[in-house]
Amino acid sequence: xxxNSLMVAQCYQFAEFELEPAQRQLxxxxxxxxxxxxxxxxxxxxxxxxxKLVSKQQFFExxxxxxxxxxxxxxxxxxTLRRVLQDSASAPRFIETVPKHGYRFxxxxxxxxxxxxxxxxxxxxxxxxxxxxxxxxxxxxLAQGLAGAAIAGLFGGAxxxxxxxxxxxxxxxxxxxxxxxxxxxxLLLALLAxxxxxxxxxxxxxxxxxxAAVILLSGVSGGLLVxxxxxxxxxxxxxxxxxxxxxxxxxxxxxxxxxxxxALSCLLLLRFxxxxxGVYAVLPALLIALxxxxxxxxxxxxxxxxxxxxxxxxxxxxxxxEALLRNQGHNGWVHLSAMLEAALFCAGVSLALSRSWLRxxxxxx
Numbered sequence: 001x002x003x004n005s006l007m008v009a010q011c012y013q014f015a016e017f018e019l020e021p022a023q024r025q026l027x028x029x030x031x032x033x034x035x036x037x038x039x040x041x042x043x044x045x046x047x048x049x050x051x052k053l054v055s056k057q058q059f060f061e062x063x064x065x066x067x068x069x070x071x072x073x074x075x076x077x078x079x080t081l082r083r084v085l086q087d088s089a090s091a092p093r094f095i096e097t098v099p100k101h102g103y104r105f106x107x108x109x110x111x112x113x114x115x116x117x118x119x120x121x122x123x124x125x126x127x128x129x130x131x132x133x134x135x136x137x138x139x140x141x142l143a144q145g146l147a148g149a150a151i152a153g154l155f156g157g158a159x160x161x162x163x164x165x166x167x168x169x170x171x172x173x174x175x176x177x178x179x180x181x182x183x184x185x186x187l188l189l190a191l192l193a194x195x196x197x198x199x200x201x202x203x204x205x206x207x208x209x210x211x212a213a214v215i216l217l218s219g220v221s222g223g224l225l226v227x228x229x230x231x232x233x234x235x236x237x238x239x240x241x242x243x244x245x246x247x248x249x250x251x252x253x254x255x256x257x258x259x260x261x262x263a264l265s266c267l268l269l270l271r272f273x274x275x276x277x278g279v280y281a282v283l284p285a286l287l288i289a290l291x292x293x294x295x296x297x298x299x300x301x302x303x304x305x306x307x308x309x310x311x312x313x314x315x316x317x318x319x320x321x322e323a324l325l326r327n328q329g330h331n332g333w334v335h336l337s338a339m340l341e342a343a344l345f346c347a348g349v350s351l352a353l354s355r356s357w358l359r360x361x362x363x364x365x
Contacts, residue, residue: 059077
């Protein structure tokens, strides 16, 4: 392919990224990525010469024309590009260093010309139907989201189980059984909620063109659906076996709020890739859970307190009475537990989904 034909490219596509030179915009999985003008020019130069060595002198002449800059400026430029592209100097999938000479873009790049014709720069790709690709991507995203939810559920369930067993005045089989039951309940709820929210968000990413409004609405819808289902199931089971059920238990409102928090975290993780992943993954959940709990919403811990009040003879009631109900800071404890539950779930699902979204296109489906 002649280099002058590359200059008229309207859009470069590689892995999960797209670069539109005319719009001066880089996107990752459809979400705009911030990159300053000089670094955008450097990336475009690499894409125009994909598979070929781009010398340091070429960078200086085309990225910093008429300016005298040091090698350190170019090094910082490449370092920033690698960070934005989630690349590694030691094991590159995009930008390869040619020591003492320059850099080479090593990933497959396709481009779209003004005539809407596409060509591959490095290798021909096997044509695959778009609906098949989309379905494969959806199931991959869903599997990753479920894995993240399972990790969050196991961790949260282990913590609740150990705390509950520690509050009992007796030990042995009953304490172990209570811990295992809490672990199982937490894991099951995490998988149900994670499956619904991850499925909704993955569908929005694959078929909703990754629009922010669609992602947010999908997160709320998925959480609302699973919250309503869990609330109805718990009420019906308790009514069937025990003849009564708590009036206040986690449900549709809490599910919608957690779904919204997870969607917000995903958008932040896609919009600002970098070292602040942990903050972006938990901050929306912490804020939303705090607002939710202060307005009467309950998550798992709050629901357990309601169950303990309804069934005072159960071992769970012993835990609740000793750890919560006799403590004047009961409400504060429930607020804190709601924030921690939401943050853990949101972090597990959003980190798994965002990483899956960012990496899905690098595979040759």
